Amino acid sequence: MTASHPFDQATQLHAETPGQYQGHTHPGYWNMVGPFGGITAATLLQAILQHPDRLGDPLSLTVNYAGALVAGPFTVQATPVRTNRSTQHWTLSIMQADAEGAQVVTTTATAVTAVRRETWSAGDVPMPGVPQPADLPAIPPGFGSEWLSRYEMRPVTGTLPRAWDGSGDHSLTQLWMRDAPPRPLDFCALAALADVFFPRVWLRRAHRVPAGTVSITVYFHASAAQLQETGMGYLLGQARGQEFRNGFFDQTVQLWNEAGTMLATSHQIVYYKE
Amino acid sequence: MTASHPFDQATQLHAETPGQYQGHTHPGYWNMVGPFGGITAATLLQAILQHPDRLGDPLSLTVNYAGALVAGPFTVQATPVRTNRSTQHWTLSIMQADAEGAQVVTTTATAVTAVRRETWSAGDVPMPGVPQPADLPAIPPGFGSEWLSRYEMRPVTGTLPRAWDGSGDHSLTQLWMRDAPPRPLDFCALAALADVFFPRVWLRRAHRVPAGTVSITVYFHASAAQLQETGMGYLLGQARGQEFRNGFFDQTVQLWNEAGTMLATSHQIVYYKE
Numbered sequence: 386m387t388a389s390h391p392f393d394q395a396t397q398l399h400a401e402t403p404g405q406y407q408g409h410t411h412p413g414y415w416n417m418v419g420p421f422g423g424i425t426a427a428t429l430l431q432a433i434l435q436h437p438d439r440l441g442d443p444l445s446l447t448v449n450y451a452g453a454l455v456a457g458p459f460t461v462q463a464t465p466v467r468t469n470r471s472t473q474h475w476t477l478s479i480m481q482a483d484a485e486g487a488q489v490v491t492t493t494a495t496a497v498t499a500v501r502r503e504t505w506s507a508g509d510v511p512m513p514g515v516p517q518p519a520d521l522p523a524i525p526p527g528f529g530s531e532w533l534s535r536y537e538m539r540p541v542t543g544t545l546p547r548a549w550d551g552s553g554d555h556s557l558t559q560l561w562m563r564d565a566p567p568r569p570l571d572f573c574a575l576a577a578l579a580d581v582f583f584p585r586v587w588l589r590r591a592h593r594v595p596a597g598t599v600s601i602t603v604y605f606h607a608s609a610a611q612l613q614e615t616g617m618g619y620l621l622g623q624a625r626g627q628e629f630r631n632g633f634f635d636q637t638v639q640l641w642n643e644a645g646t647m648l649a650t651s652h653q654i655v656y657y658k659e
Numbered sequence: 660m661t662a663s664h665p666f667d668q669a670t671q672l673h674a675e676t677p678g679q680y681q682g683h684t685h686p687g688y689w690n691m692v693g694p695f696g697g698i699t700a701a702t703l704l705q706a707i708l709q710h711p712d713r714l715g716d717p718l719s720l721t722v723n724y725a726g727a728l729v730a731g732p733f734t735v736q737a738t739p740v741r742t743n744r745s746t747q748h749w750t751l752s753i754m755q756a757d758a759e760g761a762q763v764v765t766t767t768a769t770a771v772t773a774v775r776r777e778t779w780s781a782g783d784v785p786m787p788g789v790p791q792p793a794d795l796p797a798i799p800p801g802f803g804s805e806w807l808s809r810y811e812m813r814p815v816t817g818t819l820p821r822a823w824d825g826s827g828d829h830s831l832t833q834l835w836m837r838d839a840p841p842r843p844l845d846f847c848a849l850a851a852l853a854d855v856f857f858p859r860v861w862l863r864r865a866h867r868v869p870a871g872t873v874s875i876t877v878y879f880h881a882s883a884a885q886l887q888e889t890g891m892g893y894l895l896g897q898a899r900g901q902e903f904r905n906g907f908f909d910q911t912v913q914l915w916n917e918a919g920t921m922l923a924t925s926h927q928i929v930y931y932k933e
Contacts, residue, residue: 444873447721447874449719467764467767476767495723499907502906506903600769604926647901654771
């Protein structure tokens with residue numbers, strides 16, 4: 386398989402036995418002390434999508450970041466623990482050798498895939514009215530961690546504070562985004578896009594403190610056909626903190642395509658220091 | 660141990676070996692085709708809280724309902740797969756014998772517990788201004804499934820539609836609630852309270868269709884001390900659907916105590932038919 390896009394390189398897995406895969410961290414998606422959490426989530430979903438016994442498309446994914454991956458190879462285990470008529474339940478983990486060579490769990494996850502049928506449908510959170518992506522400047526590449534250069538981001542509101550002066554008073558960010566270079570949207574890319582937002586605590590406080598995602602959940606509303614229709618277009622992402630308390634805050638996320646279709650919703654709980 | 664409150668009876672577990680517990684379904688929390696999902700979530704959390712190796716208090720819990728439990732005994736497995744300096748990552752499952760006597764997985768879960776330190780804190784979703792619980796009538800007991808009688812509910816807005824006439828236009832419910840009879844709040848009870856809301860699709864459509872939670876996540880913001888302060892007081896619960904699409908909708912939930920402290924936020928994805 387030729388994997389020319391960095392996203393495909395980073396999420397490439399080689400099956401050893403059914404459900405057990407070898408992967409390798411990718412420098413293009415490196416964050417400060419490990420891979421970008423979104424690429425780890427995408428890699429776990431990739432293990433499910435490659436599994437020969439998979440039923441249906443992704444419905445929900447929860448990833449718990451137990452410890453940072455180090456640069457190098459890792460093993461993904463993906464097990465369909467229960468298959469019903471139209472849903473399938475998965476447990477997953479990532480293991481990596483520690484300094485002494487012992488395999489340790491860096492990441493745990495669960496997921497549900499489902500065969501979906503057309504039903505009555507409606508949205509209760511319409512896409513907010515915002516300027517079009519072409520009318521908004523993109524954040525210049527090379528800003529911050531390496532993985533940020535793998536995304537084109539055109540902020541609408543709630544950018545990084547210009548001064549870390551403690552003046553923050555809200556935690557809402559809206560931005561247009563897509564892979565850089567552009568890449569047709571799929572479930573794995575969508576999972577990663579749910580995690581692109583910088584820590585809400587930085588915005589809320591206008592104060593920069595160490596922070597990192599502990600657990601993220603993504604609910605997939607889009608069908609494969611809707612992802613295909615979205616193609617290389619932009620997604621509007623919206624993120625907002627709910628409660629910041631004693632070292633952890635939670636965040637809600639919505640992702641729409643340019644046509645206003647809600648593709649995914651997501652939540653995470655994030656550690657912060659001080 | 661005397662377990663006089665039905666909630667304590669329903670979540671009672673007997674350890675066999677460290678991390679493996681025997682429990683039994685409780686008729687008082689029976690739903691239509693299995694136990695109330697909230698009591699299952701509470702039981703899984705109970706397994707963590709009883710584990711001799713536990714570090715810290717609950718931070719996040721994700722429960723995946725793979726198959727309905729039948730009335731009878733079940734086994735809970737709770738494993739601390741990674742313990743860091745201040746966080747601990749758990750994987751859990753519930754197993755039950757099927758008709759042929761084989762053990763099958765009915766439920767999977769992951770959780771994070773954490774030792775929390777006092778830091779800068781703030782809320783970005785203040786409690787909405789609503790009438791006090793004493794000023795609102797309680798839903799009469801004996802309405803619907805048995806488990807509903809284990810909760811005192813005083814709706815503010817978004818009650819069950821009076822007519823199933825397809826006239827629904829929103830999915831927001833707010834209600835005051837607590838265990839019935841009253842019981843001092845703890846982490847397990849809080850987890851269960853995050854799941855008391857009737858399916859948002861019934862409200863949004865004013866149309867009743869089969870529905871059931873597939874996966875729920877609860878983020879705990881409260882400390883043990885804040886739960887103790889809340890005591891037997893009411894919680895204000897708020898639930899809203901985000902997207903209803905092809906057989907599944909997602910729901911966001913916030914839970915405050917009467918003093919306006921956000922105790923937990925929660926999300927779930929729910930199956931619905933037609």
